[in-house]
Amino acid sequence: MNKRIVTTIMLFVALMICLVFVILFQSNSHTETEVDYVIGVSQPNLLEPWQISMNEEIQEEASKYHNIRVIYTDAAQNTQKQIDDIKTLKGYDIDLLIVSVEDSIAMTPVISKAYNEIPVIVLGRGVEGYNYTLYIGTDHFLIGEMAAEATTNLLGNQGGNVIEVQGLTSAVQAEERSRGFRENINQMKNIKIINTLVANWQRDKAEDELKALLKKSNDQPDLIYAHNDAMALGVYKALHSLDIDHIKIIGSDGVDKPNGGLQLVKQKKIDTTFITPTGGKQAIHYAIRILEEDTEIPKKIILRNHEVSSQNVEDFYHNRNDLTSHIENDEKVTLGFAQVGNESAWRSANTESIIKAAEQENVDLQLINANNNQEKQIAIIRDFIKQGVDVIAFSPMVENGWDEVLQEAKDAGIPVILCDREIKVQDDSLWTSFIGSDFVEEGRRAAQWVVDHKESNTETVNIIELEGTKSSAPATDRKQGFKEVSEHHPNLHIIDSLSGDFTLGKGKEMMEKALQQFGSEIDIVYSHNDDMAIGAIEAIEEYGLQPGFDIKIISIDATNKAFKALSAGKLNFTVECNPLLGPQIMQAAKELKNGTEIPMKIITSEETFTQEEAKKEIKKRNY
Numbered sequence: 001m002n003k004r005i006v007t008t009i010m011l012f013v014a015l016m017i018c019l020v021f022v023i024l025f026q027s028n029s030h031t032e033t034e035v036d037y038v039i040g041v042s043q044p045n046l047l048e049p050w051q052i053s054m055n056e057e058i059q060e061e062a063s064k065y066h067n068i069r070v071i072y073t074d075a076a077q078n079t080q081k082q083i084d085d086i087k088t089l090k091g092y093d094i095d096l097l098i099v100s101v102e103d104s105i106a107m108t109p110v111i112s113k114a115y116n117e118i119p120v121i122v123l124g125r126g127v128e129g130y131n132y133t134l135y136i137g138t139d140h141f142l143i144g145e146m147a148a149e150a151t152t153n154l155l156g157n158q159g160g161n162v163i164e165v166q167g168l169t170s171a172v173q174a175e176e177r178s179r180g181f182r183e184n185i186n187q188m189k190n191i192k193i194i195n196t197l198v199a200n201w202q203r204d205k206a207e208d209e210l211k212a213l214l215k216k217s218n219d220q221p222d223l224i225y226a227h228n229d230a231m232a233l234g235v236y237k238a239l240h241s242l243d244i245d246h247i248k249i250i251g252s253d254g255v256d257k258p259n260g261g262l263q264l265v266k267q268k269k270i271d272t273t274f275i276t277p278t279g280g281k282q283a284i285h286y287a288i289r290i291l292e293e294d295t296e297i298p299k300k301i302i303l304r305n306h307e308v309s310s311q312n313v314e315d316f317y318h319n320r321n322d323l324t325s326h327i328e329n330d331e332k333v334t335l336g337f338a339q340v341g342n343e344s345a346w347r348s349a350n351t352e353s354i355i356k357a358a359e360q361e362n363v364d365l366q367l368i369n370a371n372n373n374q375e376k377q378i379a380i381i382r383d384f385i386k387q388g389v390d391v392i393a394f395s396p397m398v399e400n401g402w403d404e405v406l407q408e409a410k411d412a413g414i415p416v417i418l419c420d421r422e423i424k425v426q427d428d429s430l431w432t433s434f435i436g437s438d439f440v441e442e443g444r445r446a447a448q449w450v451v452d453h454k455e456s457n458t459e460t461v462n463i464i465e466l467e468g469t470k471s472s473a474p475a476t477d478r479k480q481g482f483k484e485v486s487e488h489h490p491n492l493h494i495i496d497s498l499s500g501d502f503t504l505g506k507g508k509e510m511m512e513k514a515l516q517q518f519g520s521e522i523d524i525v526y527s528h529n530d531d532m533a534i535g536a537i538e539a540i541e542e543y544g545l546q547p548g549f550d551i552k553i554i555s556i557d558a559t560n561k562a563f564k565a566l567s568a569g570k571l572n573f574t575v576e577c578n579p580l581l582g583p584q585i586m587q588a589a590k591e592l593k594n595g596t597e598i599p600m601k602i603i604t605s606e607e608t609f610t611q612e613e614a615k616k617e618i619k620k621r622n623y
């Protein structure tokens with residue numbers, strides 16, 4: 001073989017070997033040296049199109065960050081395996097866990113334990129309680145409500161019989177979807193749920209269960225609501241195999257994949273589904289922020305669902321990227337903010353946070369105060385509509401009476417952000433996003449302190465409740481949350497509830513009234529905010545009793561003045577309600593201006609404080 005050929009081959013082989021070495025060195029040097037964070041992703045299964053697209057979204061977003069490594073596990077619909085997977089991931093020393101669960105009840109304690117060690121993001125399917133860093137997902141109760149509405153539309157005036165096909169019953173989302181569906185369907189006189197099947201989110205199980213049911217009973221339904229598209233496809237297969245084609249089928253998830261809901265609607269195999277964003281992209285985005293110790297991390301991000309039927313499926317197809325895309329628009333955003341009033345220290349901190357954030361984010365803000373007058377607040381919003389601002393935001397004084405003016409804003413094409421307080425309207429599409437706290441949970445936390453500190457289970461405990469502004473969301477929800485816990489303890493008695501309108505003056509006045517009536521029989525004051533509690537403290541001292549001792553006092557807000565009262569031993573416990581919503585409101589306003597779809601709800605992360613904790617924290621409290 002001629003010498004030149006041999007040399008060329010040898011040169012070529014040598015070149016190849018060098019190349020391999022360079023690549024290997026490159027990758028190792030890249031992965032080894034620059035991996036700052038290792039993230040573990042625990043999936044309950046990778047059978048359902050929805051779970052698969054969640055992982056794909058995570059992978060796609062994670063690939064944009066070269067300093068993270070992501071380790072994935074698949075529990076293959078086996079809860080014990082998922083518990084072991086999380087143990088294994090912790091064994092790899094992960095810095096953060098992203099977990100989607102199937103069996104919420106079994107997984108809640110496992111996730112709480114992990115949360116004691118590392119940050120945990122719960123994705124798509126909830127767990128019980130609040131022992132995690134961040135929940136990203138949709139409102140499953142609302143999906144059930146939307147399915148009920150779609151059922152009435154599909155069945156029309158004559159109504160009909162319905163079968164519900166449920167997911168895993170130990171899953172929070174199955175319970176919430178079913179409750180949302182049934183609470184609404186049960187109000188319909190002409191619609192009856194004749195049967196319920198449990199198919200654990202699985203297509204084949206739904207198919208088999210339905211076939212068996214239809215074979216043994218003559219009660220044919222007119223519509224079948226399945227908690228996810230995988231089971232809806234199973235329903236379709238069962239009906240198809242029995243040559244039944246008149247029964248309507250509703251699914252949920254709306255994934256754009258073979259056998260995904262979007263394609264099943266397009267192929268007319270099912271009638272309706274609900275696009276349920278997986279949150280995979282947001283999970284990586286927030287994981288990075290959490291690992292870089294960003295302090296503005298919310299507790300819950302509730303993503304918006306979109307109903308898809310044969311009427312609009314093409315829209316979703318043609319604009320399939322619209323849900324996530326945005327046009328970078330560096331035009332200055334004009335934001336009209338109708339503030340409720342200046343009734344409390346919390347409110348002043350809230351207003352300040354909004355003004356400061358607008359300056360920092362270069363947003364053209366008009367903040368006008370309605371001085372706790374709803375008519376005035378409506379007039380301010382009407383004026384913003386006339387001006388044609390880009391976005392309207394407001395802190396609704398009370399829950400009702402907003403339908404008309406918000407319809408005008410919608411007709412004018414101006415999106416509306418609800419800040420700190422929610423509202424009750426016929427059509428939830430009248431508002432775009434809610435940014436604020438979970439007031440019901442705040443009420444639960446206040447009651448839990450009372451339960452944890454009561455001396456006996458028998459001795460009666462007399463409680464005075466100082467309520468906030470009547471029919472306002474915080475007053476309604478904090479009352480409900482407190483009751484949810486206290487009603488399980490028969491010796492806890494709310495002897496009177498008096499409205500102090502969230503102000504110090506009115507709080508004091510109401511406490512004076514209660515002392516005149518009940519005097520030292522009062523054991524506890526539960527105040528819906530700090531200002532009324534401070535007023536109560538003054539009244540109790542003037543009455544000659546010792547606040548925090550003779551009468552225990554619990555409040556909500558956790559402002560500086562509460563920390564002072566806690567440190568002085570005059571207040572016993574306070575539940576935080578975060579007023580610093582400015583930065584999130586500005587980010588939302590800018591994203592809306594850019595045409596980006598923003599979360600339906602952003603629920604802030606909050607703590608509680610005892611007298612001891614307040615003494616430690618007081619210096620750091622900036623409102």
Ligand code: GYE
Nearest residue numbers: 343344346420474502529
């Ligand atoms: O608790 C109270 C204020 O809406 C959360 O309103 C807010 C409440 C807050 O007056 O201090």
